[in-house]
Amino acid sequence: MLGPLQVQGATGPLRVPPGRQEVILAALLLESNRVVSTSQLVDLIWEDNPPETARTQVQICVSRLRKLLAGAEGEVTLVTRPPGYVLHTNAGNVDAALFTSLVQRARALRESGDAEEAVGLLRSAVTLWQGECLTGLDSGPLANKARQLNEERLAAVELRIRIELELGRHDRLVGELQRLTHEHPLREKLHGQLIQALYWSGRQAEALEAFRTARRYLADELGLEPSRELRDLEAAILAGELPPPNAAAPSAVPAARPAEPAPEARAEQTSTSAETPATPAAETVRQDTIPHQLPADIADFVADGQRLAALEKALAGGDGRGTVPLAAITGKPGTGKSTLAVHVAHALAETGFPDGQLYCDLRGTTGAPATPVEVLGRFLRALGIPGQLIPESLDERAEMYRTRLASRRVLVVLDDAAGEGQVLPLLPGSRGCAVLVTSRARLTALPGAHRVELDVLDEDRALELLSRIIGEDRVTGEAVAAEALVRTVGQLPLALRIVAARLAARPHWTLASMVHRLANERHRLDELAHGEMTMRASLSLTYEGLAPGDRGLLRLLSMAQAPTLPSWLAGALLDDHRPFPSDLLEPLVDVQMLDVAGMETGGFRYRFHEIIRVYAREQLAVQHPPEERKAAFARMAGGWMHLAQQAHRKVYGGDFTVLHGDAPRWEPPAAYTDEALADPLAWLDAEQGALCGMVEHAADEGLHDLSWDLATSLVTLFEVRGHYDLWERTHRIALAAVRKAGNLRGTAAIRASLGSLYMSRNQYDTARQALYSALDVFQALDDPMGEALCRRDMALIARTGGDDTTALELYGRSLVDFDRAGDVVGRAIVLTQSAHIRMRQGEIDTAQRQLDEALDIYEGIGYTGGRARTLRRVGQLLLEQGRSELAVLTFTEVLELCRDSGDVIGEGHLLRDLGHAFTVMGRPDRARDFFDRAVSAREQIMDFSGGALARLDLARLLTTEPGRSRELLTPAVEVFRDRRMARELTEAERLLGAC
Known part of the structure; x- marks a missing residue:
């Protein structure tokens, strides 16, 4: 299972038929020696749409599996056991179970001090893996278990490395950790281990560079800063105070985060509520009545001590304001507002409020909230006023209530308030009393209230609560x-x-x-x-209290899969074009069914708690027919497409060098678009996760035309930032969608874009195949833009391979195609690229004319990126003409433009150009500095081809330093050989042989 699913027979692997039998066998193996119900197997195979014969088909599959397993090695039996089936076997017969067992034994050995043996077991455990868990298995539900096992594999690797670091094997771990951090760039633990291994191998500068690399990964991919643990490692290295890993010492853990509130579940105990009839009062007023109405406290309560202390101080009148102490606890459903209120009230009851505690469930989230008149009647009876003496009107009851409390110290707890209007009449007039209110609304109009907003528990407190209960x-x-x-x-x-x-x-x-x-x-x-506790019931109380339109929006928002949501999504889902769509979301924020996640490009961002999202999706499936859901989704996807297209236009000065499909767009408010796209690359960076996710989501929903259109539009970002993995992932997803739909143009567009990607990776044979297949389709469709893009990139491949004649011919045909398509930027790009060939052929005047025309085009439309690339060629032309100092000034200007725009690819090119210029000028020290920086810049973004070229540049300068030259050329030769870069390989091997 730790790889493709395989059953080993006595004479070799047994073939497991793909499809249902494979899914059932995987499920039974994952739960070996435990019963797996038939209904679970049905869900795993058919998910949302099982046929009527589903159970029968499962029985047939199980029968066939029994025959198959009869030939398996080891003892294995598949038996029926209501309500399903159980596969009996020894743990050693299932690689996943054996892996888990080995890891557990290794952990125990480490704890007992046998580190060497633990390392051996962990290595044995990891070698069981033959790839990703259950590779090729088509079952979404089983993917979660597979992901869990894949995660455990990485955790085992991290544990083994941690033990080896403690054993002092720092230097031998560096190479492995560099590979692992490249493969898993978002795992901070691996980055931390690499930093430690480098530092304790005497490579302090590289350790700091490894920290900076980790920071860039996290910022680019997640928009996050490194964890406290990584930041502490950097600080310790800078201070020279990093202690060596030590098996006897406790492992470093991240510094504690600022404490979160200790919210818990709403107290379910039934206590006095406004609808409960009062005990008959005495005929006369009882002056000695002391009410004790608080529900029971919860024994397993967990809390943030600092927050508790602040709340207790506020209620005890510690702020010195001279008014009635008032505190309001708010938060989304299920965060423990009532539990916290009851706990604090009990803590203060005896010493702080000896004259009693009043409590009422105001039923604010039900369809019939308690009225202040009802509550005051209840409280007055609890304070010893006979029923027949209680007045009818609200004002008179409030006056009597305040009078009764004037000389007393009573704590009033008002649970689940609907809003301020329900609370204000219930406030005492004497500062000797205090009021504690809970609500899902924020109650911002309560005068002078100490506010506590509860959120979810942090992980430590969540585990503490779990431990206390189980x-x-x-x-x-x-x-x-x-x-x-x-x-x-x-x-x-x-x-x-x-x-x-x-x-x-x-x-x-x-x-x-x-x-x-x-x-x-x-x-x-x-x-x-x-029992009485249900998450669905808790959420439905708030949901049912929303206006119908707000409920509908909540349901539709659940279709969005991005972690945070921009405000325009609300308008798109409802097809509402109001200028401030955030107004649609505020009612959901007010009752905390939606959170404000902060400010980003274009305005506020919002997010769901995942369980609220699940509830909203459940309601969506019930309340909205499929065609309505599909139309809303299409508008949302069309909004992302519109913004991505506008971002591309702002970068390029128009719809240039890009293909678009016919998928409908939905336009967010113009003011939002203008603000969000003030810096289009910054917007693309910020929305990268949502945009890439929408490519996949649109493909899943059958919007294949939009999926490919959005994927190719995002190349604007992928090229500049060097996001080659995202480029490939989004295009693979879109390609599958367009192929399935028979969308020829979309298929050709994606293949052409993949051809550009393969070129960027120096995979020229693969690029050529993709481009030729795309060109055939574009020619059949008479699509001049598609033909132009393909021929432009095919010319670049020819140019790179040294075939300048073919390259110029292709560039010439591409110019004609771009002119047919009316794409001036495409024309300028071709002129710039062909000018480079003219320079190499000594046709300086022709090159100059082409570059001048390209610059005129870029300056006319305001495309800074294109202008920068053309100016680079101008600098190279100046160098060819012997005007070295002017070339350096030009290269320096372009380098600054690249840095300002975040063009890391361009930055690497310009560092090499400056190295070449200073070489020509006879200043090898400056040249060496720029080549060194070029190596670092290219290899940091995993551009190993570019890095190898810079290494070759540097080796040419260092012929008198054979040791350093060998160090530079050895990896460069491997890259040139892998990439089939013949000219560079020949020179590098010659230089290496001379070392």
């Missing part, structure tokens, strides 16, 4: 599963309490099994229910 042994015994569990429920206190209660009620359940049950989004809310 026991610390179960949590520490399944530490990885425990962390996965709290993440799966989004660290939401009520959801965590529910799953913990279910686990406590079923001690035979593992935490991993609960994670598995929650993995299926369609059933997650069904699993988040236990």
Whole structure:
């Protein structure tokens, strides 16, 4: 299973038929020796749309698997066990189980001090893997388990490296860690281990550069700064105070984050509410009545001590304001507002408020909230006023209430308030009393309130809450599963309490099994229910209180898959063109069904808590027919397409050098578009995740024309930033969609764009094949833009291979095609590229005319990037003419333009150009500096071809330093050989032989 699914027979591998049998076998193996229900197998195979014969088909598959497994090595039996099937086998017969067992044994050995043996077991565990878990298996639900095992594999590698670092094997780990950080650039632990290995190998400068590389990865891909752990490593290196790894010392852990609130689930205990009839009052006023109406406190409460102390101080009148102390606890459903309020009230009750505690559930999230008149009647009776003496009007009851409390110290707890209007009449007039309010609304109009807004628990407090309910042994015994569990429920206190209660009620359940049950989004809310506690009921209270239009928007927003959402999405989903679409979202923010995630390009960003998103999707499926959902999604996708197209236009000065399809666009407000795209590359950077995700989402929804159009439009970003992996991933997804739909033009557009990508990677044979196949289609369709783009790139391949004659012929035909398409930027690019050939052939005047024309075009439309690339060629022409100092000035100007725009590819080119210029000028020290920087710049972005060329440049200068030349040329030769760069390989081998 640790790779493609395979069953080993006595004489070799047994063939497992692909499809249903493969999925069923994988599911049974993953749960070997445990029952897998038939309904689970049906869900795994057909997900949302099982046929009526699903169970019968499962039975047939199981019968065939029994025959297959009869020939398997080792003892394995597949038996029926209601409500499904169980596959009995020894742990050693299943590689996934054996892997887990070896890792567990290794952890135990390490803890007992046998580090060497632990390393050996971890190496054995990892060698069981033959690729990604369950490679090629077509089952979305099983992918979650496969991802978990893939994650455990990396965790085992990280643990083994950590132990080897503790054993002092720093230098031998560097190469492996460099490979691992390249393959997994977002894993901070690997970056931290590489930094430590480099530092303790005596390579402090490289350790700091490794930190900077990690920071760039995290900023580019996630928009995040490194963790505290990585930042602490950098600070320790700079201070010269990094302690060596030591097996006997506790491992470094990230510094604690600022403490979060300790929200917990809403107290479910029934207490006095406005609808409960009062105990009959005495006939006369009782002066000695002391109400104690608080619900019971919760024993397993977890809290942020600092926040608790501040809340208690505010209610005790510690702010010295001279007014009634008032505190408001707000937060989204399930964050533990009521629990926190009850806990604080109990802490203050006896010493701070000896004259009593009043409590009322105001039912603000129900369809019938308590009225202030009802609540005051209840409170007055609790304070000893007989029913017949309580006046009817609100004003008179409020006066009596304030009078009754005037000389007393009473704490009033108002739970689940709908809004300020429900609370204000219930405030006492005496500062000896205090009021604590909870609400899902923010209650910003409550005068002088100390406000506490609860969010989800941080991971440490979530694990602490889980431990208190089910026991610390179960949590520490399944530490990885425990962390996965709290993440799966989004660290939401009520959801965590529910799953913990279910686990406590079923001690035979593992935490991993609960994670598995929650993995299926369609059933997650069904699993988040236990007795009276249900997540669905908690969310529905707020949902049902929304206006119909707000409920509809919440449902439609759940279709968006980006982590944060721009405000214009609301307008697109509703087809509402108002200038300030954020107004549509504010009602959802007010009741905390949607959070404000901050400000980014173009305005506010919003986000869902994942469980709220799941609830909204559940309602979406029920309330909106498929055609309505599809139309809303198409508008949302069309909005992203419109913005991406406008960003490309702002970069290039128009719809130049790009192909577009016929998918409809939806235009966000013009003011939003202007603000968001003031810096189009910055917007593309910020929205990179959402845009790339939309390529895949559109493909999944059948919008193939939009998927390829958006993918090719994003090349604007991918080229400048060097995001080659994203370039390939988005295009592979779009290519599958257009092929499936029979979209010939879309297929050709994607292949042509992939041809450009392969060229950027120096994979010229692959690029040539992609471009020729695309060109054939474009010629058949008589698409001049497609033909122009293909011929332009084919000319560049010919030029790179030294075939200048073919290159010039292709450039000439490409010029004709670009002119037919009316693309002046395409014309300017071709003129610039062909001018380089003219320079090499000594046709200086022709090259100059072509560059002048290209510059005129770029300056006319304001395309800075194109102007920079052409000026680079001007600098090279100046160098050919012997005007070296002017060439250096030109190269320096272009280098600054590249840095200003974040063009890391262009920066590497210009550093080499400056090295060449200073070489010509007889200033080898300056040339060496620029070549050194060029090597670093190219290899930092994994452009190993560019790095190899810069290494060759530098080696030419260092013929008197054979050791350094050998160090430079050895990896360069490998790159030239791999990339089939014949001319460069010949020269590099000659220089290497002379070392």
